[in-house]
């Protein structure tokens with residue numbers, strides 16, 4: 001029979017890792033909640049056109065990496081490769097422009113990209129995503145960057161490097177892309193085949209190239225940051241001033257290329273030196289044209305997403321096992337019902353309780369109590385005994401009711 005395995009590029013998340021993920025999401029929710037970000041969710045699959053229009057036809061994500069399928073009615077659907085397009089679609093669909101602006105939301109969940117799996121890169125991965133829609137105030141850009149840095153700090157991802165740039169508006173970008181394309185055309189013979197083949201589609205990719213000839217050409221290439229409008233330069237200046245005020249270190253990187261087409265103005269990416277080739281912990285930026293592109297009113301937006309698997313990789317260290325506080329041992333099988341009732345009662349009293357559920361011998365049960373870190377074991381035999389696992393003292397209880405108090409007494413402060 002064929003051995004069944006999780007599909008390539010996917011992960012089974014076992015305990016205690018799954019608990020750690022929940023803790024991480026809890027930390028993110030706490031940090032974001034304090035700044036007014038509310039949880040929000042959108043479907044895991046969407047109309048394929050949403051991503052084609054939102055993320056951009058020329059991106060690697062849309063061209064190569066989407067899990068696209070037809071439903072039974074022949075509609076083309078795609079497993080979401082990212083969150084921003086879905087949030088913007090929902091913002092339009094539910095008339096969220098009528099709410100007080102900005103609308104600040106965050107989410108956590110699975111995303112899908114058909115990439116070659118490697119350390120830190122999966123086909124199903126988890127993102128925490130935060131977005132602020134409906135305002136172009138530069139303090140939102142700075143706030144979001146600082147919140148992400150705070151999440152990294154609380155999770156313990158270690159040192160991160162923040163790269164920052166501004167892409168300006170679509171108009172200045174288009175002019176710049178034309179200038180860059182001309183520049184590259186004039187030096188075509190020195191470029192890699194790859195870059196040359198996609199020159200008209202996405203000349204910016206040339207900044208990413210490893211090819212020596214291309215790199216030499218790019219050293220002389222015009223930079224977008226020198227071509228953005230005075231308004232955009234001013235906006236960027238305000239974002240930077242706020243980051244400076246907050247003491248946030250960053251590197252200006254005018255060649256910062258993000259793999260999604262919707263960005264305008266601020267873009268940023270956090271990297272960790274603890275990660276290998278897939279060093280990006282999280283990134284994002286402003287997308288002031290996206291909602292309009294998707295059929296809504298012109299509405300600015302800014303946000304980021306961070307990879308949960310990568311954050312956990314960078315943070316290292318296994319979490320300590322949860323301490324089950326009380327174990328209920330069963331000497332005779334007919335005590336199983338009492339054990340069941342007692343476990344419920346102790347849990348209702350606020351204790352963490354496990355009882356014997358695998359038919360172990362008495363010796364095996366006491367070993368199990370140790371293994372789960374119980375401080376007290378209730379032994380249900382002819383009578384009821386409560387054993388303090390720390391001191392080894394064993395006392396008799398008059399009734400099941402008594403047990404709750406006795407266990408409470410044995411509770412470590």
Ligand code: HAM
Pocket residue numbers: 081082083084113115120121122123124125126127129130131259260280281282283284285286287302303304305306307308309310
């Ligand atoms: P992104 O840079 O494509 O941005 O992804 C954000 C983060 O998701 C990455 O930095 C990385 O940590 C994680 N990630 C992406 N792909 C994978 C993968 N195949 N395996 C593991 N982790 C991965 C976005 O998705 C934008 N929607 C961010 C954004 C929100 N911009 C504005 N708002």
